[in-house]
Amino acid sequence: MRVKFSEEVVPLTDLKVNQGRVVRQPTEAHRPVLLTNRGRGIAHVQSVADFERDADERDCMRATVAGLAGLDAGREVSLAEAKSRLGLPKADG
Structure with a gap:
């Protein structure tokens, strides 16, 4: 808006x-x-609620831009590596 x-x-x-x-x-x-x-x-x-929502949206956009810049620079990892770094369980088969 x-x-x-x-x-x-x-x-x-x-x-x-x-x-x-x-x-x-x-x-x-x-x-x-x-x-x-x-x-x-x-x-x-x-309002505080609108301020927080807008701040969350800005943070998401910054993270998206940083991620896209990383891809452009050739910094990427496999899904398995990403899950490992984040401490997420690996999917079965």
């Missing part, structure tokens, strides 16, 4: 007046909020 801060802009004064609504908004809508002061962005508010 592409973030459109133009749709989720909250002036800092709104946060001071109605903290509950501003804090609930990213959790309920699953969209981050951009806090502004004098028309300039100063902070990004996101």
Whole structure:
């Protein structure tokens, strides 16, 4: 999902007046909020669950890119070797 801060802009004064609504908004809508002061962005508010999901996705993508780079560089091992390194049981026959 592409973030459109133009749709989720909250002036800092709104946060001071109605903290509950501003804090609930990213959790309920699953969209981050951009806090502004004098028309300039100063902070990004996101639910913890969405932050953790996004972090997991970034970690997965980094691992995928690193794995593909390793394959391009000729660093590969057999399935049996990978299982051995990870301590996984070998498949029977």
